[in-house]
């Protein structure tokens with residue numbers, strides 16, 4: 001008997017708990033009128049509110065995605081390596097000659113400091129390899145004239161501004177991917193471009209087989225480019241690394257840099 005008594009007590013506790021925990025459901029199920037309607041309306045309203053909120057969230061995220069895409073669209077439509085830029089900077093050219101052990105000892109055969117000064121609007125560039133006593137050569141190119149300065153003097157050459165980028169293999173190199181590269185000791189996002197250079201590409205007489213270039217995300221700085229050569233040539237790889245490329249504030253003009261001896 002005491003067992004029945006106990007269990008009935010338990011039962012009532014359980015049912016009381018159920019009523020406490022699921023009180024609302026219990027009253028919805030009850031057919032008696034007004035409060036059940038109010039709750040139904042409340043639930044429908046709540047449902048509509050959630051649907052509204054979800055729709056708003058979806059619309060918001062779609063808009064945001066579109067805005068982002070549009071923002072990218074404005075500046076990131078350049079599917080090719082940007083090279084016709086107004087910029088200046090210093091860096092290095094590393095020349096790797098063909099060698100059976102270049103993979104083991106991947107250090108350049110020659111390295112020279114490079115100075116780069118470029119005006120896109122005026123179509124002028126100064127490209128200087130080595131400096132002072134160690135000057136290898138310096139090119140001063142405008143839209144219509146070109147000069148090559150070396151230790152032994154300065155001579156007029158046939159190359160002009162546009163030809164320079166042909167020769168370097170920088171034209172029509174396709175955007176491939178985004179990578180983080182080390183620029184000035186910091187990791188920065190960079191676009192990576194890669195492709196087969198046009199047949200006009202010639203570095204010291206040899207056509208590279210592959211070009212890889214790196215720009216900043218705004219695509220207004222050329223940070224680096226690498227030319228790879230066929231095994232039948234003396235070169236393995238020529239790498240330009242210009243991590244300090246910055247804005248050319250227009251106060252520096254290539255015209256001012258051309259040595260007088262070139263203009264004689």
Ligand SMILES: *[C@@H]1O[C@H](CO)[C@@H](O)[C@H](O)[C@H]1NC(C)=O
Pocket residue numbers: 071074075218
């Ligand atoms: C897009 O490019 C313009 C002009 O080059 C620049 O002023 C602007 O800041 C760039 N916008 C973004 C989001 O990078």
Ligand SMILES: *[C@@H]1O[C@H](CO)[C@@H](O)[C@H](O)[C@H]1NC(C)=O
Pocket residue numbers: 136137139148149150157159204
């Ligand atoms: C400039 O002169 C150097 C040294 O003579 C030479 O190696 C280089 O090919 C010349 N560059 C051009 C574009 O004429």
